[in-house]
Amino acid sequence: MKLISRPLRPCDWTILPQCPSRPFSRPASFARHPSPSAHKWSHPPSSTTIADDEVANLASQPLHALSLADLVKHGRPPLCTEALFSSANFTLSLLPIRLAHRIQALRNLPFIVVSNPNISKIYNNYLHSLSTLLPYNTKTITTLEDEIRFTAVLADLVETHSHTIPTLARGFLECRKYINPIEVTRFLDEHLRARIGTRLIAEQHIALHISSQPHQDPKSTPHPVDVDNSSYIGVIDTALQPAAIINSCGNFVSEICELKYGVRPTWIIDGEPATTFAFVPVHLEYIITELLKNAFRATVESGRSHEPVVITIAAEPESAADIEKALPRAEPTDNPPIKPFEESAPGVTIRIRDRGGGISPEVLPNIWSYSFTTFSEDDLPGQAPGSGSMDALNAISGAGGEGSSIAGLGYGLPLGRAYAEYFGGGIAVQSLYGWGCDVYLRLKGLGRPKG
Amino acid sequence: MLQSCSQNGAKTLRLTMGARCRPIQLYYCVQARQVHNTPPWRPATTLDEWVGKEARPISLRQLMVFGRSLTEARLISSANYVRTELPTRLAHRIRDMQTLPYVVVTNPHISQVYELYYKAFESLRKVREIKTLEDNEKFCKKISQTLQEHLTVIPKLSMGVIECWDLMKPEDMDKFMNTILRSRISRRVIAEQHLALTETFNSPWHFPDSPNASNTGTEFVGEVFLKCNAGEVVNRCYNTILSLSSATYGATTPLPALKLSGHLDATFPYILSHLEYIIGELLRNSIQAVVERQKSSPRGWEETPPAIEVTVCEAPQHVIIRVSDQGGGIPHDTLQYLWSFSKGPRSSQRLENLTQVPKMAATLQELRVSSDIPTSLHPPSEPHEKSEHSGAGHDSSLSSLSSRPPNLRLGMGLPLSRVYAEYWAGSLELHSLEGYGVDAFLQISKLGNKNEQLTMRASMDAV
Numbered sequence: 001m002k003l004i005s006r007p008l009r010p011c012d013w014t015i016l017p018q019c020p021s022r023p024f025s026r027p028a029s030f031a032r033h034p035s036p037s038a039h040k041w042s043h044p045p046s047s048t049t050i051a052d053d054e055v056a057n058l059a060s061q062p063l064h065a066l067s068l069a070d071l072v073k074h075g076r077p078p079l080c081t082e083a084l085f086s087s088a089n090f091t092l093s094l095l096p097i098r099l100a101h102r103i104q105a106l107r108n109l110p111f112i113v114v115s116n117p118n119i120s121k122i123y124n125n126y127l128h129s130l131s132t133l134l135p136y137n138t139k140t141i142t143t144l145e146d147e148i149r150f151t152a153v154l155a156d157l158v159e160t161h162s163h164t165i166p167t168l169a170r171g172f173l174e175c176r177k178y179i180n181p182i183e184v185t186r187f188l189d190e191h192l193r194a195r196i197g198t199r200l201i202a203e204q205h206i207a208l209h210i211s212s213q214p215h216q217d218p219k220s221t222p223h224p225v226d227v228d229n230s231s232y233i234g235v236i237d238t239a240l241q242p243a244a245i246i247n248s249c250g251n252f253v254s255e256i257c258e259l260k261y262g263v264r265p266t267w268i269i270d271g272e273p274a275t276t277f278a279f280v281p282v283h284l285e286y287i288i289t290e291l292l293k294n295a296f297r298a299t300v301e302s303g304r305s306h307e308p309v310v311i312t313i314a315a316e317p318e319s320a321a322d323i324e325k326a327l328p329r330a331e332p333t334d335n336p337p338i339k340p341f342e343e344s345a346p347g348v349t350i351r352i353r354d355r356g357g358g359i360s361p362e363v364l365p366n367i368w369s370y371s372f373t374t375f376s377e378d379d380l381p382g383q384a385p386g387s388g389s390m391d392a393l394n395a396i397s398g399a400g401g402e403g404s405s406i407a408g409l410g411y412g413l414p415l416g417r418a419y420a421e422y423f424g425g426g427i428a429v430q431s432l433y434g435w436g437c438d439v440y441l442r443l444k445g446l447g448r449p450k451g
Numbered sequence: 452m453l454q455s456c457s458q459n460g461a462k463t464l465r466l467t468m469g470a471r472c473r474p475i476q477l478y479y480c481v482q483a484r485q486v487h488n489t490p491p492w493r494p495a496t497t498l499d500e501w502v503g504k505e506a507r508p509i510s511l512r513q514l515m516v517f518g519r520s521l522t523e524a525r526l527i528s529s530a531n532y533v534r535t536e537l538p539t540r541l542a543h544r545i546r547d548m549q550t551l552p553y554v555v556v557t558n559p560h561i562s563q564v565y566e567l568y569y570k571a572f573e574s575l576r577k578v579r580e581i582k583t584l585e586d587n588e589k590f591c592k593k594i595s596q597t598l599q600e601h602l603t604v605i606p607k608l609s610m611g612v613i614e615c616w617d618l619m620k621p622e623d624m625d626k627f628m629n630t631i632l633r634s635r636i637s638r639r640v641i642a643e644q645h646l647a648l649t650e651t652f653n654s655p656w657h658f659p660d661s662p663n664a665s666n667t668g669t670e671f672v673g674e675v676f677l678k679c680n681a682g683e684v685v686n687r688c689y690n691t692i693l694s695l696s697s698a699t700y701g702a703t704t705p706l707p708a709l710k711l712s713g714h715l716d717a718t719f720p721y722i723l724s725h726l727e728y729i730i731g732e733l734l735r736n737s738i739q740a741v742v743e744r745q746k747s748s749p750r751g752w753e754e755t756p757p758a759i760e761v762t763v764c765e766a767p768q769h770v771i772i773r774v775s776d777q778g779g780g781i782p783h784d785t786l787q788y789l790w791s792f793s794k795g796p797r798s799s800q801r802l803e804n805l806t807q808v809p810k811m812a813a814t815l816q817e818l819r820v821s822s823d824i825p826t827s828l829h830p831p832s833e834p835h836e837k838s839e840h841s842g843a844g845h846d847s848s849l850s851s852l853s854s855r856p857p858n859l860r861l862g863m864g865l866p867l868s869r870v871y872a873e874y875w876a877g878s879l880e881l882h883s884l885e886g887y888g889v890d891a892f893l894q895i896s897k898l899g900n901k902n903e904q905l906t907m908r909a910s911m912d913a914v
Contacts, residue, residue: 271887314780314887349780349884361768428882430892432771435713435764438890440882 050131058100058130066094066197067339071204072233072449079212081144088141088150091205095157096137098198099130101335105191112178118171122164129157151209154202164195169370169411181369188370190335192415196422197338200235200280207234237281238448242288242313242348243273245281249288257296263305265296271312277348278341278446283419287427290412291352291439298356298437310353316346316445337422342447347425350441358433367429368414493569501542501576504535508903509641511675511720511875518648518672523584526652530581530590533645537594537638538576541568544634547627555618560611564604571597591649594642604635609792609863610805616793625866628792632870637903640674640722647673676723681763681772682715684723688731689759695854696738707741707776708758709734717765719897725871726895729879732864733774733891734759739860740778740889748779765897769877772893780885789881790866801862874903 074090075083106114106123114123132153141147168191172184211232231239250267258264295309359367417427424444431437517529545568548556556565574593581587608631612624619627651673670678689709696706737759745756757777764771781789855861865881872879872893880892 271884312884312887314884316783316885347885349887351882351884351890358764358766430880430882430890432762432764432766432773432892433769434766435762435771438773438882440884440890 050127050134054134055100055103055130058097059104061097061100063097063101063335064094065336065339066201068236068341068446069339069449071201071338072236072341074208076233076449077208077211079208081212084147084209084212085141087205087208088147091154091201092133092136092141092150094201095154095198096130096133098194098201099126099133102126102191102194102198103130105187109187110179113171113175116171116175118167118174122167122171125160125164129160132156147209151206154206158199158202158206161195161199165192165411165415172370185369189414189418192418193337193422194335196283196419200338204234204236207232233449235280235282236278236446238278238446239276240279240281240284241274241276242284242350242443243269243275245284245288246292246311246313246350249285249292253289253292253296257300261300263300265299265305265309267292267309267311269311269313271351272315273313275313275315275348277315277443278345278448279423279443280446283422284443287416287419287441288350290416291427291441293412295352295354295356295437295439298358299354300356302355302357304355304357307355309355310351312351312353314349314351316348318346337424340423340444340446341449342445345445345447347442347444350443352439352441353436355436358435358437359429359431360433364431368417370411370414497576498542498545498572501538501572502546504539504542506536506540506543506637507532508637510903511722512898514640514644514675515672515677515720518644518651518675521648521652523652526584526587526648527581529645529648530587533594533641534575534578534581534590536641538572540634540638541572541575544631545569545572547630551627552618555611555615558611558615560607560614564607564611567601567604571601587649591646594646598639598642601635605632605863605867606805606861608632609861610802612792613798613802613805613862616798621791621793624793625791628866629870632867633874636725636871636874640903644673644675647671674722674724675720677720678718679721679723679726680716680718681770682711682717684726685709685711685730685734685761685763685772688727689734691854692731692734692738696742700742704742705745705754705756707738707756710758710760711763712760713763714765714770715763717763717770717897719770719895721875721895725874729868729871729893730772730774732868733893736864736891737774737776737778737889741776744777744779768897770895770897772895774891774893775888777888780887780889781881781883783885786883790869792863792866798862801860804861 070090071087074087079087103123103126106119106126109119113119136146136150136153141150168188172179172188176184231237246267246269254264254266292309299305299307299309413427413429420427420441420443423446425442427442428440429437430440517525545565548561548565548568551561555561574597578590578593579586581590608628612628615624670676686709693706697704700706741756741759744750760773760775762773762775764773865879869879872895875896877893877895879894882890882892884890
């Protein structure tokens with residue numbers, strides 16, 4: 001279902017032009033005639049006031065294809081004041097449009113879905129964030145106070161939306177009777193991918209802000225942070241070593257295993273552990289944590305915890321062009337991902353091989369869906385802490401600010417894949433039922449900025 | 452007078468000198484490509500009739516059960532099944548070819564295949580209902596001969612496809628190749644199975660009337676090997692390819708060892724030559740990759756290159772064989788053409804290599820007696836001696852491919868292996884770790900109760 005961004009007409013709810021034939025049945029309680037008050041608001045009551053046409057105006061503007069080079073073109077950290085303003089204004093030019101698109105997408109969900117308190121909360125979060133940015137829309141940032149205030153707004157945005165995913169998940173779970181799982185998957189796929197980009201833009205500016213010259217204490221000696229993070233450009237580490245991330249995530253996950261199960265799975269890293277490449281560390285941490293959770297849980301539950309999980313790191317050889325031709329470019333959408341610094345930057349493939357018995361053929365087709373459909377009301381996390389169906393590993397989730405309440409909702413794989421695919425990589429799962437599982441994580445490098 | 456519209460002008464020819472003749476203008480058109488074999492026109496009605504029939508797919512289990520207690524009645528019934536199935540399936544494929552663009556079917560290689568198919572169709576459709584064992588004998592001779600003649604179809608098709616790469620969309624071409632090869636496997640399977648059953652029936656130790664008529668003792672039912680043991684097949688294939696590789700690369704080149712692990716006792720019914728072909732191709736690719744990686748970027752593997760790790764995994768309904776190598780992975784530019792029959796950048800090289808393979812098929816007899824290469828890959832203790840099949844070609848087309856030197860890259864090992872794997876409802880997947888190696892996963896259905904997959908999953912049009 002292509003979510004068309006256009007203003008909703010105050011019409012009766014039986015007509016949804018973008019989906020002429022909906023396979024599921026509507027609850028009979030839906031009014032067939034628009035109530036008189038339907039004219040006044042075409043969306044659930046919100047706590048902010050944004051004119052409909054303001055949103056429509058912003059949402060009608062296309063999302064420009066953005067590249068990481070755009071995000072760092074203002075200079076390498078530490079940025080001087082001018083560059084800082086430039087970065088702030090650039091960010092300002094992008095965010096309201098992106099938020100408006102998301103609001104539009106949410107508005108096009110069925111009324112009953114967006115009325116759900118969880119979904120409604122998220123919807124209002126977006127409205128609120130947009131309302132805090134709109135005042136800046138008309139002016140440019142030229143003073144440090146403005147810039148500081150703007151960055152505070154960004155930080156607030158990042159914080160407010162840090163629990164979007166579990167809240168949305170809970171909401172869709174509660175609404176599963178009223179909406180088709182396929183539509184939910186489609187909505188979530190698009191929404192989460194857009195979210196990755198939006199957060200990246202915001203967090204990039206915040207990181208550049210923190211490390212920029214005006215905000216460093218001028219009296220301090222060369223800041224140790226600068227020396228350590230010399231490979232960092234905002235949230236991007238140009239010399240990220242996957243082996244280090246694997247070890248730290250592995251320690252984290254296996255410690256939980258030890259606390260809860262009394263067994264500590266082990267792992268081996270082979271291939272080329274010294275490999276480094278350019279990537280966003282928090283993304284990689286999230287993906288690796290999720291994949292290791294799966295591998296360790298399977299290993300422990302199958303009783304083979306003495307067998308180490310074998311993780312192989314393969315570095316793509318540096319090679320010249322032609323790679324761009326070989327890459328299947330994603331079909332053009334109006335929500336393009338952020339392009340890396342270099343299209344042909346060498347990437348990394350990580351293979352995680354476990355002996356956990358594999359995934360059964362019945363479950364295998366479902367591993368990529370946002371598995372809200374397999375849970376009953378009783379299994380909702382947070383409702384019955386310590387209930388039998390929730391195991392310890394479900395209670396943790398990866399870094400990246402997703403929060404622990406994402407627990408057990410089966411979002412790890414699809415979300416991990418969204419992160420991997422965002423820059424042109426991917427995850428493939430090969431199950432050897434009765435033996436174990438091989439997971440292939442392909443990551444495209446982001447390259448290095450020119451100059 | 453008809454106007455000439457040819458650039459080269461018209462030539463007037465007097466075809467006959469009779470009084471009532473009129474000079475007829477012949478239009479000469481010198482085309483850029485010479486048309487070798489303009490196919491003769493044949494009335495379409497006969498073909499239409501057979502195209503209208505549906506193929507009746509079978510399963511491995513049916514093949515096995517059918518052949519177990521062999522009586523004369525059953526043999527005749529099998530013969531009649533083959534008698535109608537072969538022309539039906541041939542007809543469908545001929546019709547497929549007829550709907551390809553003209554310029555493709557007139558390619559010399561494809562045209563030859565088309566002629567072979569039509570000839571076989573014409574010959575087989577005229578066979579009358581088989582009622583006696585003598586009828587069966589005659590029929591078997593005819594099938595053997597046809598199988599023998601069609602040995603060169605695969606290389607010819609491949610060459611034709613590569614030559615015509617720019618005349619059709621690659622997806623359409625691949626779809627066509629997959630369908631035609633799948634159907635070819637199916638016809639050969641039922642034909643070879645029937646030939647094998649006939650031979651069993653005729654062999655001196657077969658007593659159809661005895662109470663032990665069911666061949667509970669033998670491990671073969673016709674072509675189907677009931678107890679394919681993955682570990683054993685892998686070992687045998689590996690040894691074969693090892694000797695081929697030594698011969699090709701020289702005795703001084705170190706070759707990767709084989710490391711087998713997993714459920715090595717797993718057995719399942721399968722057609723042995725198919726399994727050997729697929730595993731052979733995978734091992735061949737792995738060994739080549741490792742050797743070439745060492746050559747191009749030496750890693751200090753002079754003594755021992757990293758072994759090829761093969762894991763066999765048995766589940767209630769499947770057996771999965773994983774082949775892992777450290778051959779450096781698949782380069783980016785060839786990755787998208789991996790499963791395609793029309794290769795991208797390497798086309799011309801593949802084409803050249805393919806011209807060498809038809810010769811090999813023709814010298815199969817020579818290969819069979821050669822002592823260097825163990826061509827008979829079946830256990831020698833088996834009373835069912837395969838080599839006595841005089842040119843029945845039950846596995847000869849595959850053995851010629853399987854016994855080619857490892858560095859003769861034809862570019863069809865993977866797509867063809869996948870056709871074989873998927874034929875019995877299995878699958879073949881590859882995952883590449885670029886810069887490190889490749890993992891191949893062959894999944895086989897253990898129960899043998901899945902029907903032949905005569906159509907691809909995506910296309911559900913009638914076969």
